[in-house]
Amino acid sequence: MNLLNRFQPRGGVHPAGRKDLSADRPIRALPLPERLFVPLQQHVGAAATPVVAVGDQVLKGQLIAAGQGTISAPVHAPTSGRVVALGDYAAPHPSGLPVPTLTLESDGEDRWSDAAIPADPFALAPDEIARRVGAAGIVGLGGAAFPSAVKLNISRKSGVDTLIINGGECEPYLTCDDRLMREQAEGIVAGIRLIHHAVGTQRALVGIEDNKPEAIAAMRAAALGTDIQVVAVPAMYPMGWDKQLTRALIGKEVPAGGRSADIGVLVHNVATAYAVHQAVALGRPLVSRIVTVSGGAVKTPCNLEVPIGTPAQDLFDYCGGFTAPPARLVMGGPMMGHELPATHIPVVKGTSGVLALTHAEIGRPEPAPCIRCSTCVRACPVGLLPLEMATRIRAADLDAAIGLGLKDCIACGSCSYVCPAHIPLVHYFNYAKGELSARERAKLKQEATKKLADDRSARMERIAREREEAAARRRAAKEAAEAAKKAAEVTA
Amino acid sequence: MLIAVFSLTTLGLVLGLLLGYASRRLAVEGNALVEEIQAILPGSQCGQCGFPGCAGAAQALADGNAPITLCPPGGREVVSALSAKLGIEVNLADVAETMPMTAEVREELCIGCTRCYKVCPTDAIMGAAKHIHAVFREACTACGKCVEACPTEALALHPAPITLQSWYWHKPEERMAA
Amino acid sequence: MSQYLLLLLSTALVNNVVLVKFLGLCPFMGISKKVDTAISMGLATTFVMTMASASCWMLEHWLLAPLGIEYLRILVYILVIAAVVQFTEMVVRKTNPSLYQVLGIYLPLITTNCAVLGIPLLTTQEHLPFVAGLLYGFGSAVGFSLVLALFAGLRERLALAQVPSVFVGAPVGFITASLLALAFMGFAGLVSH
């Protein structure tokens, strides 16, 4: 029973896909914007450090910021032009807080820097492929933005035997991966084979939701003659969650708190595979990505190849602007994406879509009391009790929420989506996670300051003791001197 | 009458002996509660609780002479840790969530007198005599001692600036004011 | 055999010590905020009540009745109960210090739990033989623990509910207890003596 069950996806919801808005629009290149705003941190890990100065001329694909530390990724110039500023600029982040950003003024030529192209990329050593992937600044393009080279190295070292390529794209509206698979299946397959080669996996599976038959057909055609298996998986949200896809494809679960590598699996997104091919075979670092521009308020939804750092406004303008004032602008998909505070915020490596949604599409009336209907329990792909966690967080009992599995929550939004009382469940969970990490930081700080305080009091004691000893010595010396003086007087 | 007195006395004696024996067999070492509490407290000895340093506060807490919400720099974290340790229930929602604060020097007012530098319990103030001082935010516990010591009111506590690393979602609004 | 089973059922459910006889309400309200604590308290009380039933039966039949000093019954019973409670307290303190801290004053207060005195007195009154008396005490204690645990579960939920401010705490607790008592009336007539 267990075996059968395991292959069944758990929980999940079936939101209105709305992919028809843009699914039939071929990918077009966005005309070069005048100015590009390239944040130095577009990935998980340490921010990159700039290696160019204001006023420098750069070529497309030239390194402009180098990664630092083990988990980081470099950043390359998305086009040729001049660096005009290096400073804080609004980040593509729900807080809208500024981050260090390089501003590039395009010279309109879009000239590539020279790159060494290997004659046969498959002749490269696995180490070398991973190095090139890292040097090209490739991060997980599904949205997680984890540096891909790090994943490759971990997987090779831990002896991963299964490569899973995530073509789930379960978020409504988004069609960028779908289009990429339809149009660039050859490139994706070449990328998969490169990763396959770099990690030394024994099998490669591509999981694609069955609501994308064209993509499945294109990928199957391209994979013909290779050992890559293209598998149709049932369409449901969140099938694109890597661990859900892993369970659907091979029936194994990644241990809680562990990595895919723990069960011998490496998961990469289709767009990442394509980027690997571009970087290793053609020597092109990651300077652009496919972005879906969609939503009920967009005049002509489309799929665009966009240079990293392009302000969202340029994308909307290219798509004909808005038919109605949008009720909400979203970066990413509607389930997990975040609201865009303004349209001057740039597209980054992890941006899969920018959406302009109408009131009807958002559809979120006022919250009502929870009736414990446990629809959220059925919807949760992880197997949590969202309603119980939220009531505990509301009552400020975060420890109880952790006991219920708060840390296993992936914030996929399924529970909030189905809640008939419209309770912002995921919002509660993300607040609680933030609060917990704030507490963790506070605790670390407290430990550090406690040590400082202890050191200081020890020092103060020592100083006081030394002062006392010195005073005692002085007193003794003085007494001795006086005694000597007296003795002298007596003798005199 | 005598039977009653005798039997009750015997019963009492027997039970007393049994209990006495049991208490020896089941004796418990004195608990190290004070030290455990002291480990929870921030340890910056700021004295805002009214006790002479954290050791005094820990003693008072162990004796039950102080509320577990006594420590302003500790915030909710310390309250919940104390609540778990001492089994005292407290509604954490009622504990005012204090904004993380740090001391800031207004450079145009600082005269470099080093008084703040001398009182800071965590060595969070840098500077030398006749030089403008600066606060090392990571080490500042916002105890406020430097603010009191400053002769020119150049020091004040301000909310710690929010960065991309420290930002997180606010709590969703309560749906009803009960 | 079946009569013992019925006796257990009767004392635990039908004539539940808390919800039908309304004995032992003090710990019922006091130690019912957390399920874990309530279960521990239930275990401690079960131990005390069973021990007390047994030792009181022995004292009654081997000491008080032969000597004709039944008028000392309450005094002697309390003495025995106090001793058993003292013993339990030592055991808990030794084996589970944190539970000792959490139970706090309610642990020594088992002495004054009227159910603990009431059950041995009732067993004496009904002239039950030793095994029946023991089961009577045990069954009552199980009933006490059961409703204590159930009630604690309910109160854990109430603690998270947005109860109107005038009812927060004990008031809503008492209303819940009364509704629970209402539900337990369904067992009425289940076991006829």
Next chain:
Amino acid sequence: MSQLAHSPHAHAPVSVGKVMATVMLALVPATVFGFWLYGWPAIFLWTVCVAAALLGEAATMQLQGRPARPALLDGSALLTAWLLALSLPPWAPWWIGAIGSLFAVVVTKQVFGGLGQNVFNPAMAARVMLLISFPVEMTLWTAPAPITGLHAPGFAEAWRITFGGGAWDAMTSASLLGHVKTEFTRGVDLLSSLPGYYVPHDSVWGQRAGSLGETSALLLLFGGLYLIARRIVTWHAPVAMLLGVAVPALIANTLAPAHYLGPLPHLLSGGIVLGAFFIATDPVTSPNTATGQFIFGLGCGLLTWIIRTWGGYPEGVAFAVMLMNATTPMIDLYVKPRIYGRNRKGQSLPAAPSKKEA
């Protein structure tokens, strides 16, 4: 700090009001049939129940200084009163309905904080309270007198029955379970008391004395199946509750047919079907998980059977539901879904060593 909207930026077209409305829709056929069967007094009683519940809800919300409109519009008070009305003797005086509804809405719901916070099912708590407080009025059943038939009371007479306050001289009749219990205590066993009294066909169609909600098992079953089809409720609690009654009844009946009723009369009489599909599925007072709901339903059924068979009351659904309501937090504490990547105990699954390493 800017107050941006949190994800998700889409929402399923569902709401609490819609859920309640669907449940009420499922109750309509059985209720309308009951109205036809018991005539104007039943309609009056239902109206009194609903009016009292809405008034009680509005008044308590007002007292707390909370807006009354949303609470009234979500339909929860209406549904509670409706379910209560279905469980009362249809010719009961008006004050039974009024007191019951007020108790349900005010004491068992609003005192706990309103919708979603109560720990006991309001309708069942009110029914139990009424049964214990007014045993005479609560066990006075009438034989059905279809509204179109000759024996049915007219509007004016019905007004007197419901609001007159005096006893009425209509045909009173015991419900099946009451009859069995009475006969049994008189020493008449089932083999002689049942024939002529129990006709399965009548139970299915409701041609038998009882409350509005216990007469037409078939229409209620249809309503319940509709709810399951609409995914408002899952099958776990209802099926478990029916099993909880049927299985012990079958075993006992096979062993001693003279002492124990068979499964079919048990299922078709009393509030079992109403309880299984509309009460045990009350989301607020039942467990979160499917397994928990199954245990809950099983407990409801089993306790109902025990109380019916050996207890002092002829009907036990309301008691059983309340008792199981009390166990809901415990069930929720111990029955939780398995978390991805963890075993049932919540420990992380072991990492599978890969083939290369081995």
